[in-house]
Amino acid sequence: MISSRRTTTIAASLLVACMLASVLALHRLDQIRSGAAIEDVLFISSPKLLKRMSLGYDGLLADIYWTRAVQYFGGRHHANAQEYALLAPLLEITTALDPHLTVAYEFGSNFLAPNPPNGAGLPQRAIELAEFGIRNNPNDWHLYYDLGFIYYMDLKDYPKAADAFARGSQVPGAHPFLKVLAAQMATHAGELQTAQMLWTATYKTSKDANIKANAVAHLRALQVDEDVTNLEALLTLYRRKTGHFPAGFQELEAAGLLRGIPVDPLGVPYKLTPDGQVEVRDPDDLPFIEKGMPPGYVPPKQARFLPAD
Amino acid sequence: MSARVVHIASNTFREAVRDRVLYNLIAFALLMSGAAILVGQISIDIERLVVINLGLTAVSLFGMVIAIFIGIGLVSKEIDRRTLYTVLSRPVRRWEFIVGKFFGLAGTLVVNTFFMAIGVFAALLYVSRHFQSSDGWVLVALYFIILQFLIITSLALLFSSFSSPLMAAVFAFSLFIIGTFAEDLRGFAGMTQGVTRWLATGAAYLVPNFSALNVISSVAHEQAVSGQLILYNTAYALVYTTMALCGAVLIFERRNLK
Numbered sequence: 001m002i003s004s005r006r007t008t009t010i011a012a013s014l015l016v017a018c019m020l021a022s023v024l025a026l027h028r029l030d031q032i033r034s035g036a037a038i039e040d041v042l043f044i045s046s047p048k049l050l051k052r053m054s055l056g057y058d059g060l061l062a063d064i065y066w067t068r069a070v071q072y073f074g075g076r077h078h079a080n081a082q083e084y085a086l087l088a089p090l091l092e093i094t095t096a097l098d099p100h101l102t103v104a105y106e107f108g109s110n111f112l113a114p115n116p117p118n119g120a121g122l123p124q125r126a127i128e129l130a131e132f133g134i135r136n137n138p139n140d141w142h143l144y145y146d147l148g149f150i151y152y153m154d155l156k157d158y159p160k161a162a163d164a165f166a167r168g169s170q171v172p173g174a175h176p177f178l179k180v181l182a183a184q185m186a187t188h189a190g191e192l193q194t195a196q197m198l199w200t201a202t203y204k205t206s207k208d209a210n211i212k213a214n215a216v217a218h219l220r221a222l223q224v225d226e227d228v229t230n231l232e233a234l235l236t237l238y239r240r241k242t243g244h245f246p247a248g249f250q251e252l253e254a255a256g257l258l259r260g261i262p263v264d265p266l267g268v269p270y271k272l273t274p275d276g277q278v279e280v281r282d283p284d285d286l287p288f289i290e291k292g293m294p295p296g297y298v299p300p301k302q303a304r305f306l307p308a309d
Numbered sequence: 310m311s312a313r314v315v316h317i318a319s320n321t322f323r324e325a326v327r328d329r330v331l332y333n334l335i336a337f338a339l340l341m342s343g344a345a346i347l348v349g350q351i352s353i354d355i356e357r358l359v360v361i362n363l364g365l366t367a368v369s370l371f372g373m374v375i376a377i378f379i380g381i382g383l384v385s386k387e388i389d390r391r392t393l394y395t396v397l398s399r400p401v402r403r404w405e406f407i408v409g410k411f412f413g414l415a416g417t418l419v420v421n422t423f424f425m426a427i428g429v430f431a432a433l434l435y436v437s438r439h440f441q442s443s444d445g446w447v448l449v450a451l452y453f454i455i456l457q458f459l460i461i462t463s464l465a466l467l468f469s470s471f472s473s474p475l476m477a478a479v480f481a482f483s484l485f486i487i488g489t490f491a492e493d494l495r496g497f498a499g500m501t502q503g504v505t506r507w508l509a510t511g512a513a514y515l516v517p518n519f520s521a522l523n524v525i526s527s528v529a530h531e532q533a534v535s536g537q538l539i540l541y542n543t544a545y546a547l548v549y550t551t552m553a554l555c556g557a558v559l560i561f562e563r564r565n566l567k
Contacts, residue, residue: 052490055486056489057366058526059361059362059526060362062526063352063358063359063362066352066355067348067351100532101355103353107353208353
């Protein structure tokens with residue numbers, strides 16, 4: 001009896017000790033092997049072979065590959081990577097396994113199209129992915145919208161963007177703004193208004209918090225670009241009248257050119273420089289702006305998204 | 310159904326429960342709750358899809374493994390323990406023994422699937438916060454999975470009636486894998502000529518067609534399953550199961566048990 005108890009105690013202690021030792025050994029192994037070496041491997045790259053090997057359980061395998069694509073993109077994006085070699089193959093495998101997984105087309109094309117570090121810089125692959133999605137899900141208007149979005153934002157190809165929005169607008173139940181977008185693309189009318197409409201549509205139609213925050217950041221940037229353009233036009237007008245730039249926005253207000261001190265979309269007043277330039281106070285809080293940056297400003301490698309309100 | 314068949318079936322069910330077959334439900338519960346909680350944090354917008362795909366795939370694979378591993382031992386175990394002689398020395402016919410064993414294991418699998426289905430729906434409720442009408446199609450997918458179990462159980466019994474448990478397991482697993490490629494097999498047969506074509510077509514129709522019984526991916530995307538598919542799949546599974554059971558009975562009737 002005592003012998004049996006002793007054996008139990010020794011075996012239990014040994015089991016716990018070995019378990020701890022195996023965890024420590026594994027932890028050390030992870031440190032020795034680089035993260036990239038573990039991540040950047042696609043053992044089977046043929047979607048057809050994987051579909052066969054799934055034994056009919058291709059839906060689950062597609063979910064696994066989609067999660068892998070999200071993790072891969074997130075990991076590379078977090079590390080400010082300049083190339084995303086496995087992203088397109090991972091998305092192609094995911095959608096070949098489950099051609100109806102529309103989330104993979106919607107997000108996947110947005111991962112692929114923008115230039116690094118915001119995306120893989122592969123707009124052509126993004127278009128192929130979106131077109132494959134449309135062929136398999138012709139009644140989902142979101143996919144036409146995504147296609148038009150890439151043509152407009154990343155390739156500036158207005159006729160093809162107009163065509164994508166027009167095709168989408170013919171899908172039963174499509175959002176009415178697709179017709180407006182198609183018309184605007186066809187006429188190249190109002191670049192700023194078109195961009196605002198696209199990002200507003202993205203904000204309204206997405207359920208994902210990250211996508212919404214990204215859309216809000218772009219909308220704020222567009223607002224800053226518009227404000228700076230308008231304010232600098234007023235400053236030029238003031239200088240033409242008085243022969244010098246104003247020392248502050250109060251002088252513009254006193255001259256009847258402004259009503260109140262202008263503020264950026266975050267509510268922070270704009271800064272006026274002595275040479276008549278308008279700048280934002282903290283450009284890090286307003287990613288994607290093209291105007292209003294202090295001279296020599298280098299944006300952070302990773303855009304900081306403030307909460308969308 | 311004769312009372313003797315019912316008796317053998319209930320004994321088979323009790324034995325499976327005593328063998329702790331239903332313990333797999335614990336692993337299944339852990340899998341489902343883990344997936345429901347984790348997926349939302351590591352992926353985008355596929356929580357519901359994962360719960361359905363993972364849940365139904367696990368129901369199918371767990372059941373297949375149970376059907377094969379228990380099915381192959383149903384006859385041989387009784388011979389090894391010599392309990393078969395006690396049973397057959399009573400007024401029990403050999404076909405009644407085979408059919409009773411089949412219904413016992415099928416019943417175990419149905420009960421197992423029922424509890425797993427509760428787990429799938431609980432996880433679905435957790436991620437979606439409410440049920441929707443399209444969730445009803447998940448029940449159809451579960452029904453088709455049960456039809457697959459009937460086929461594979463009858464095949465395991467067929468192989469168990471004339472070969473060793475190891476060989477029966479190999480045959481049953483092979484047929485399960487070939488059965489998932491049944492439609493491809495028919496496609497290949499269409500590409501050949503002459504006698505090869507006849508032989509390939511014959512083989513393609515002889516192996517069970519599991520691909521038609523797999524609607525997991527469609528129901529995950531809330532696509533409806535047609536009434537005709539339900540009707541013909543039911544007819545096909547019942548006919549195929551009966552065919553395999555008849556084969557098992559024929560072999561077992563002639564088997565020398567001395």
